[in-house]
Amino acid sequence: MERNYSTxxxxxxxxxxxxxxxxxxxxxxxxxxxxxxxxxxxxxxxxLYNFLADWFNESPYITVHTSGxxxxxxEFTVRKEQMIQSAILTCSFLNLRxxxxxxxxxxxxxxxxxxxxxxxxxxxxxxxxxxxxxxxLADVEVSLRFAAMIPLQVFNTLQVPEERERLCQTExxxxxxxxxxxxxxxxxxxxxxxxxxxxxxxxxxxxxxxxKLNGPDASSAYTPFSSVKLCLSxxxxxxxxxxxxxxxxxxxxxxxxxxxxxxxxxxxxxxxxINTGGIKVQIESIxxxxxxxxxxxxxxxxxxxxxxxxxxxxxxxxxxxxxxLPDRIASLLPKYQQPKYxxxxxxxxxxxxxxxxxxxxxxxxxxxx
Numbered sequence: 001m002e003r004n005y006s007t008x009x010x011x012x013x014x015x016x017x018x019x020x021x022x023x024x025x026x027x028x029x030x031x032x033x034x035x036x037x038x039x040x041x042x043x044x045x046x047x048l049y050n051f052l053a054d055w056f057n058e059s060p061y062i063t064v065h066t067s068g069x070x071x072x073x074x075e076f077t078v079r080k081e082q083m084i085q086s087a088i089l090t091c092s093f094l095n096l097r098x099x100x101x102x103x104x105x106x107x108x109x110x111x112x113x114x115x116x117x118x119x120x121x122x123x124x125x126x127x128x129x130x131x132x133x134x135x136x137l138a139d140v141e142v143s144l145r146f147a148a149m150i151p152l153q154v155f156n157t158l159q160v161p162e163e164r165e166r167l168c169q170t171e172x173x174x175x176x177x178x179x180x181x182x183x184x185x186x187x188x189x190x191x192x193x194x195x196x197x198x199x200x201x202x203x204x205x206x207x208x209x210x211x212k213l214n215g216p217d218a219s220s221a222y223t224p225f226s227s228v229k230l231c232l233s234x235x236x237x238x239x240x241x242x243x244x245x246x247x248x249x250x251x252x253x254x255x256x257x258x259x260x261x262x263x264x265x266x267x268x269x270x271x272x273x274i275n276t277g278g279i280k281v282q283i284e285s286i287x288x289x290x291x292x293x294x295x296x297x298x299x300x301x302x303x304x305x306x307x308x309x310x311x312x313x314x315x316x317x318x319x320x321x322x323x324x325l326p327d328r329i330a331s332l333l334p335k336y337q338q339p340k341y342x343x344x345x346x347x348x349x350x351x352x353x354x355x356x357x358x359x360x361x362x363x364x365x366x367x368x369x
Contacts, residue, residue: 009098010084012056015121020101020128020142025049027056044131047108051117055080064111066202078205083118085244086205089225090115091123093210094172094194098124100145103170105136105153109352112177115206116148137166144170150177150354155184167191174198176207178355179284181291188213197222199266201252205245209264221263230258237270255282272358274302276310279336283358286312286337293328296320297348300339301361303369313365314339315348343368 009015016026025033034049054062061077096102102125106113113132120127128144130136134156136149147170149157154175157163167173168191176198180188188195195214199222200207209222224230229241238256241249255267272283283300290298298316305311314329316322322342329338345368349360 009122009124010088012080012084012121015056017052017117017121018124018126020126025052030056042129042131044104044108044129048104048117048127048129051108051114055117055121062114064114064202064205065109074202082245083115083205084122086115087119087122089227089244090174090207091119093225094146094174096123096125096146096172100125101128101142102126103128103130103136103140103144103147105130105132106148106150106177107132107352111202111206112148112150119146135160135163137163137170140166146170146172146174148174148176151175151180151184152178152354154188158184158187168193172196174207174210175213176200180213181288183291185213189218190214203246203250204240204242208240208242208245211263219263221259221265223263230262230264232256232258235270238264238266274300274310274312276302276305276312277308277336281312281337286333289332289337290314290329292332294320294325299348299356299358299361301358301365303341303362303365305340308340311340312338313369314342315345315361315365315368316342317348318344318346320344341365341369 013027016024018024023033030049030052034053037046037049060079060081062080062083063075063077066074096119100123102116102120104113104116104127106116108114117127119125125146128140128142130140134153136153137157157167171193173193173195175195180197191214196210197213198207199209208228209224211222212218227242227244231239233239233251236255238252238254239249240246240252253270255270256264257267258264268282268284274281274283286300294316296317296319298314301313301315302310303313322344325342343365345364349357349364351357
């Protein structure tokens with residue numbers, strides 16, 4: 001669905017951000033608001049004003065950071081106009097309207113949080129601020145039209161009846177920043193509102209495709225925005241052309257299948273492939289199966305092995321009993337996918353945005369074994 005947004009909402013000099021407490025922030029007053037913040041101001045509000053100060057300044061560029069989930073975090077600059085175009089694509093697709101309440105509950109250091117703010121500026125949304133946490137709806141009393149969360153936030157919310165009800169009453173929820181496992185997706189499928197999984201990355205300024213997780217139009221495949229063109233590389237990874245939000249053609253590390261209708265399915269990451277004994281296995285596939293029997297946080301990784309090339313390692317938090325795990329795993333996975341080593345750890349390494357830190361997991365496994 002295409003909607004037009006007025007110049008007052010796409011021209012940064014004319015934009016204004018409406019907050020839940022009635023404060024209106026614009027290019028003229030952002031510095032004053034920032035300088036007048038009391039010492040006990042929540043960090044999320046301070047971060048918001050700092051971002052808006054950068055947003056409203058004369059520079060056409062803004063600095064963004066990758067999460068570092070697949071390597072060293074990177075810093076690069078993007079055009080603010082591209083962020084506006086990304087916001088228009090999402091707001092248009094979801095039919096977000098002026099005055100709708102939108103929840104900001106993710107860190108503003110990363111693109112996902114920044115884009116929630118830009119969508120609010122572009123569509124005239126009222127922003128509801130909450131300090132990023134595992135339970136973003138714990139004290140939200142106002143009705144929400146739109147919220148963006150990571151899978152862990154949705155999972156935690158569904159465990160608390162009052163928070164679950166607030167989630168159900170939120171008209172539109174987008175879930176991104178990590179894979180949604182089958183157990184969580186099955187639970188989401190029962191909810192009455194509109195919930196979407198997003199596909200994208202920092203380089204595409206948040207998502208370039210959505211898939212419905214519930215309702216009659218639920219799908220296992222992502223639908224790209226109409227301006228996005230996709231193909232596969234010789235290695236079967238997804239190649240993205242999204243000229244409105246990204247100047248360069250982007251060759252991803254995501255192994256994918258593109259369907260005849262233009263939708264696509266993500267199979268896993270190329271750099272999450274383990275070559276063990278000459279057989280390539282996908283980390284995501286093993287983890288998806290093991291979630292059926294492991295309820296605590298865990299991760300599959302690998303270490304170099306003289307005979308196998310790479311040996312599969314299961315890192316699991318110490319709160320679970322590992323004695324029976326090998327037998328239970330053997331009943332679920334073929335021999336070549338079974339972990340050669342199982343190690344208990346105090347915590348699974350995570351990136352700043354809450355994703356499994358794959359590089360750190362490999363380093364931890366090598367240290368333990």
